[in-house]
Amino acid sequence: MIHYIIRRFLYAIPLLMGVNILTFVLFFIVNSPDDMARMQLGQKYVTGQAISNWKHQHGYDLPLLWNDTEKGEKKITRTIFYQKSAGLFMFRFGVSDSGRNIGADIQERMWPSLAIALPTLCVGLMVDISFALLMALFRGSYLERAGIVLCVILMSISSLFYIIGGQFFIAKLLRLVPISGYDDDMAAIKFLILPVLIGVISGVGSGVRWYRTLFLEEVEKDYVRTARAKGLSETQTLFRHVLRNALIPVLTGVVVILPLLFMGSLIMESFFSIPGLGSYTIDAINSQDFAIVRAMVFLGSVLYVLGLLLTDISYTLVDPRVRLS
Amino acid sequence: MAVLWTDALIYILIIVVAGLAIYMRGKEHIKRPLQKILRSKTGMASLVVLLFFVLIGLLDSVHFKPANNKNSEIISLLDYWATPLREHGEKTYSAPFATTLYSKEIMTLADGTLQWGYPRLKFGGGYLDDPDTQHVPDVLKKAGYGFAQGASLFGFFILCYLGVRRKPQGEKRQAFGLTRSSKSVLAVVAFLIVTTSYTLIYLSSYYHVLGTDKVGEDVFYQTVKSIRTGLVLGTLTTLIMLPMAIVFGILAGFFRGWVDDLIQYIYTTLNSIPGVLLIAASILMVQVYMANHEQQFTSVIMRADMRLLFLCLILGVTNWTGLCRLLRAETLKLREMEYVQAAQALGVKKSMILLRHILPNVMHIVLISVVLDFSSLVLAEAVLSYINIGVDPTTYSWGNMINGARLEMAREPIVWWSLSAAFVFMFALVLAANLFADTVQDAFDPRRSSD
Numbered sequence: 001m002i003h004y005i006i007r008r009f010l011y012a013i014p015l016l017m018g019v020n021i022l023t024f025v026l027f028f029i030v031n032s033p034d035d036m037a038r039m040q041l042g043q044k045y046v047t048g049q050a051i052s053n054w055k056h057q058h059g060y061d062l063p064l065l066w067n068d069t070e071k072g073e074k075k076i077t078r079t080i081f082y083q084k085s086a087g088l089f090m091f092r093f094g095v096s097d098s099g100r101n102i103g104a105d106i107q108e109r110m111w112p113s114l115a116i117a118l119p120t121l122c123v124g125l126m127v128d129i130s131f132a133l134l135m136a137l138f139r140g141s142y143l144e145r146a147g148i149v150l151c152v153i154l155m156s157i158s159s160l161f162y163i164i165g166g167q168f169f170i171a172k173l174l175r176l177v178p179i180s181g182y183d184d185d186m187a188a189i190k191f192l193i194l195p196v197l198i199g200v201i202s203g204v205g206s207g208v209r210w211y212r213t214l215f216l217e218e219v220e221k222d223y224v225r226t227a228r229a230k231g232l233s234e235t236q237t238l239f240r241h242v243l244r245n246a247l248i249p250v251l252t253g254v255v256v257i258l259p260l261l262f263m264g265s266l267i268m269e270s271f272f273s274i275p276g277l278g279s280y281t282i283d284a285i286n287s288q289d290f291a292i293v294r295a296m297v298f299l300g301s302v303l304y305v306l307g308l309l310l311t312d313i314s315y316t317l318v319d320p321r322v323r324l325s
Numbered sequence: 326m327a328v329l330w331t332d333a334l335i336y337i338l339i340i341v342v343a344g345l346a347i348y349m350r351g352k353e354h355i356k357r358p359l360q361k362i363l364r365s366k367t368g369m370a371s372l373v374v375l376l377f378f379v380l381i382g383l384l385d386s387v388h389f390k391p392a393n394n395k396n397s398e399i400i401s402l403l404d405y406w407a408t409p410l411r412e413h414g415e416k417t418y419s420a421p422f423a424t425t426l427y428s429k430e431i432m433t434l435a436d437g438t439l440q441w442g443y444p445r446l447k448f449g450g451g452y453l454d455d456p457d458t459q460h461v462p463d464v465l466k467k468a469g470y471g472f473a474q475g476a477s478l479f480g481f482f483i484l485c486y487l488g489v490r491r492k493p494q495g496e497k498r499q500a501f502g503l504t505r506s507s508k509s510v511l512a513v514v515a516f517l518i519v520t521t522s523y524t525l526i527y528l529s530s531y532y533h534v535l536g537t538d539k540v541g542e543d544v545f546y547q548t549v550k551s552i553r554t555g556l557v558l559g560t561l562t563t564l565i566m567l568p569m570a571i572v573f574g575i576l577a578g579f580f581r582g583w584v585d586d587l588i589q590y591i592y593t594t595l596n597s598i599p600g601v602l603l604i605a606a607s608i609l610m611v612q613v614y615m616a617n618h619e620q621q622f623t624s625v626i627m628r629a630d631m632r633l634l635f636l637c638l639i640l641g642v643t644n645w646t647g648l649c650r651l652l653r654a655e656t657l658k659l660r661e662m663e664y665v666q667a668a669q670a671l672g673v674k675k676s677m678i679l680l681r682h683i684l685p686n687v688m689h690i691v692l693i694s695v696v697l698d699f700s701s702l703v704l705a706e707a708v709l710s711y712i713n714i715g716v717d718p719t720t721y722s723w724g725n726m727i728n729g730a731r732l733e734m735a736r737e738p739i740v741w742w743s744l745s746a747a748f749v750f751m752f753a754l755v756l757a758a759n760l761f762a763d764t765v766q767d768a769f770d771p772r773r774s775s776d
Contacts, residue, residue, distance in 0.1 A: 018594035026606055031613045039613045152763070156700070156756040158707045160727050161748055168734060266601055267708055282712055285605045293606055300599040308597075 001316070008312055012305045016089070019301040023294055024085045033060035033080070036290060040097070058097060058291075059083060084294070093295040098287070102295050106277065112182055113264030113276030116192060120199035121261065124207060125254065127200055132211035136219060137238055147208070154205030162202040163271045170194060180272040195272045199265070211250065218246045248319050256311045259303035263296075327388045327399040329630045331557050331637075335386050338564050358689075358768035366510045368764030373514045374757035377522075381549060382556040399626060403553075407546055409530055413448035415541035418733075421742050422464055422532050424450040449533045467528055475523025479516050536742035538729065548746045550721035555754060558637060558706045558716075559699040565641030570648040571691065575683055577649075578656025579675075588653075592646040600643045601712070607639040608714040629717035636709070636716060640702065648694045655687050689769040696765045700758040707751065723747040 037051040037060070055061040060080060067078045077083075087094060093102035135147045171179040177194045218224065219242055227237045264278030273279065277296070284292035328336075349355045362368045385403040404411060418427035425443035432444050445451065453459045525545065528534050535544040577588040595603075611632065615622060622628040659665060660683070668678050709715035710724025711731075718725060730743035 014590065015594055015597055018590065019598055022594065022598070023606065026610055030610050031617070035613050035617045039616050152759050153756065156752055156759050157748075158704050158723075158727075158751060158755075160707050160711060160724075160731075161744075164727075164731060164734065164744065168739075172734075260599070263599065266712055270712075281602065281605070285609065286713055288609060288612075290609065293602070293609065297598055297602045297606055300602050301597040304597040304599065 004316075005309075005313065008309050012309065015305055016298075016302060019298060020085050020088060023297050024081060027290055027294055028064060028080060028084075036060070039288065058095075084291075088295065088298040093299075094291060096284075096291045097289045102292055105280065106295070106299065109275055109277050109280050110262045110264075111276075112188075112274050113269065113278060114261055115188060116195050116199070116268065116274060116276065117261035117264055119192065119196045120203075121254070121257075123196060124200045124203050125250075127204060128207035128211050129250070131204070131208045132215055133238060133243065135208070135212050136215040136242070137234065139216065139219070148212075151205045151209045154201075155209070156205075157202075159202045159267065162198050163267065166194060166198040166201075167271070170197075180274075182272075182274045191272070191274070195268050195274070199268060211246075214246045214249055215242060218242045248315075251318060252311050252315055255314045256304075256307040258310065259306045260300070262303060263300055327390055329388055329399075329627070330634050331561060331630055332386045332388060334561050334564060334634070335383070335557065338560055341564070361768040362764050364504050364507055365764045365767070366507050367760050368768075369507045369511050370514045371757040371760035371764070373511060373518065374753060375761055377518050378552055378754055378757075379556065382553045385550065385553040398624065403549070407549070410543045410546040413533075413543060415446050415449065415533070415537045416444075417537070417539060417541055418740055419446055419449060419533060419537045419541075421534060421536040421544075422449070422528075423536065424453060424456040424460055427740070446533075449537075450531065452531075464528070464532065467531055468524055471524035471527030472520055474527065475520035476516075478523060479519040482515075482519070483512075535746045538743055539733075544726075544743050544746050547721050547726060547743075548723070548750045551723045551726065551747070551750065552754070554633065554716055554720055554722040555703045555706060555751070557633060558640065559702045559758075561634075561637040562640045562644060562702055563695050563698060565638055566645035566648070567691065567695070569641070570645040570652060571684070571687075573645075574649040574652025575656050575679060575687065578653040579660055579679060579683060581657075585653075588649075592649050595643065596646045601709075601714075603643050604636075604639050604709065605712070605714045607642075608636070611635045625719055629720045632717040633720060640705070644698065644702075648691070651690055651694065652687050655690055656683055659683055659686055689771075693762075693766050693769055696758070696762040700755045700762065703751065703755055703758070723751045 033055055034051055037054040038046050041050055041054060052061060062078055062080050062083065065079055065081050067075050070078045084094065091103065093106065096102050096105075131147070135144045138144050167179055170176050171194060177190055180191075182188055182191050219238075224237055224241055227241050228234075232240070262277065263281075264274075264276040266278045266282055268274075269276045269278035270282045280292070281296050283289075284296070362372075381403065384406075385401045387402045388399045389402075389405075390399050391405065416426060419425070420427055423446065425445055428443075429441055430444050432440050432442060434440055445456070450456060450460060450463065453463060525534055529543070529545050533543050533545065535548065538544055538547065573588045573592070577585045615628065615632070622631060665678060665682050668682055673681075706715055706722060707724035707727055710722055711728050715724050716722045726743050726747040730740065730747070733740040733743075
């Protein structure tokens with residue numbers, strides 16, 4: 001087990017290096033730091049002096065990969081690649097283009113993101129699975145047919161409309177909850193109800209359909225027929241046999257996104273003005289703060305790779321058929 | 326005639342689809358699922374809706390430079406026909422079918438006195454003498470005319486169709502697979518589409534049927550123009566991602582070993598970057614490039630078109646990994662099949678095995694995933710435009726419409742028509758695509774073919 005985990009862990013390193021090189025190429029080779037400086041300073045009438053000032057101020061005035069003017073190990077360390085990209089491996093996110101410490105910002109802002117994403121995931125999972133179970137129980141009936149149609153309709157509505165509609169009807173017309181905002185501690189709950197509710201509803205269509213196919217695949221299997229043959233009722237087979245076996249793919253599907261919950265949801269957080277990592281990213285995109293976008297890309301991939309690792313481990317834990325090799 | 330980059334790619338796409346259709350014509354294993362689609366009522370209804378959208382998109386993809394034009398911008402065939410709509414701009418917001426502006430203003434009356442009230446629109450019902458009494462009857466009368474004309478147009482089509490069918494090939498037509506019930510569904514849907522669109526078009530030359538937006542532009546025109554953007558994103562992205570996904574997926578599954586390792590490494594790396602962030606990073610870079618190379622993008626339309634193309638490209642790069650993984654798994658399974666092993670034993674070249682034996686047998690997966698991806702891409706466009714990493718702000722798209730209308734939700738009374746128009750059109754397109762995808766999946770997925 002330990003060997004397996006270590007091997008999977010080592011496999012993550014080349015992946016992250018790939019991500020790092022990709023972002024480096026995207027941010028520094030496709031457009032040179034000069035281009036970025038010109039973009040940030042405004043298009044026209046930019047003097048060379050202003051550009052080099054900006055580059056020096058933000059630490060972009062170094063060679064890309066190899067610094068000939070320095071000595072010894074500094075030939076490598078005094079470069080943009082080492083300063084801006086390699087540091088990400090040690091989670092040194094550096095300073096944003098507007099001069100704030102990115103690492104501190106991330107630490108502070110990941111908790112509001114989690115406060116929305118975690119309840120949305122849990123409630124959504126419960127709602128999706130219960131509806132999918134109901135549809136599996138009534139399979140072949142008009143009730144199931146109506147459920148499928150409803151799912152397709154729910155799937156066809158853009159998540160933007162769920163948010164706008166929810167804000168308009170629940171918050172503005174009925175005045176049940178505040179339209180947007182956030183607060184510390186327990187006072188945050190009243191701000192969280194609406195985003196969580198909308199998050200759950202907008203995911204119901206595709207979620208229920210997906211879990212329904214999982215359950216139906218399981219229902220066809222031989223052991224279910226055996227269970228029925230020995231006299232169990234339909235609900236008993238569904239809960240005691242089908243649900244337990246179908247939970248394996250459900251669980252592994254959830255584990256892979258668990259770490260990514262920290263990243264938050266871009267549109268949700270910006271619509272409800274919640275100071276999480278999602279709105280942080282959007283602000284960075286809108287103000288074209290490349291340092292933050294770079295850091296978020298790397299953080300996102302670290303969390304995804306972590307999710308993959310957790311998935312592999314959880315597979316071996318819940319499914320005894322999977323052997324480590 | 327002027328050809329934009331996306332236009333050219335759309336033409337290529339049409340040629341590819343036509344070529345595929347000719348190649349697959351008459352193949353027995355294709356015919357059976359096709360007939361299943363033809364028999365399905367929802368499938369045919371959604372197909373008609375999709376084809377209608379595609380027709381509008383195609384009309385909007387034929388660009389030319391009008392002869393008598395001062396500002397030398399190229400326009401499309403759709404723009405040409407909608408010239409009155411383009412030129413009938415108002416001052417600012419007005420509600421659907423309204424005859425007055427939406428907000429009160431100080432007006433100068435004929436006798437020189439000032440009055441605080443709703444000014445009349447220039448074009449929306451501008452010919453009415455007394456809007457208070459004539460307005461509603463006029464709208465109803467015009468709608469009735471439009472409906473009658475649309476219905477007679479539809480009747481004309483039906484007569485043409487019946488005329489064609491009377492010919493001796495009547496027997497062969499029946500073998501095409503349309504059953505009686507799916508034919509009646511087809512007729513109903515086509516009737517609804519023809520009459521509704523004709524009524525709307527007829528009315529839109531007298532009123533702003535979906536109102537006007539902040540700068541007084543007709544919302545109906547905006548929504549119809551947005552159709553092309555949605556379709557381009559949904560289809561060109563697949564055109565871009567398919568070659569990558571198919572080649573890499575099949576090679577990885579067939580050759581295994583280091584080829585497999587390398588390809589798996591590439592797609593896991595790409596996959597591990599959250600999609601939105603990769604798109605955001607790429608679009609930011611494109612923006613920087615465009616800002617620094619302004620001389621290459623002379624006209625606004627070309628600029629917007631380039632950005633649309635880049636967006637398709639980037640979405641293609643972020644989206645091919647899922648299909649690639651599916652194809653790899655399927656190829657791994659197929660290469661152990663008896664017929665592939667027999668081909669190997671007979672000494673057939675590897676490239677030949679890939680082309681003749683593997684590729685045709687994974688095509689159903691490709692087809693299903695293309696149809697499934699389409700709707701999610703149309704939905705993604707709206708979200709991306711909202712975060713400002715979607716299409717150019719000057720491009721007509723549902724995302725941009727929603728983005729503009731969202732800020733007006735705080736107004737009292739609210740401006741609801743832009744949002745509703747975008748919602749209805751987008752919902753119709755995505756719902757039709759989803760329903761059609763379901764039918765295609767039912768027909769082509771061997772695991773689902775229970776009957």
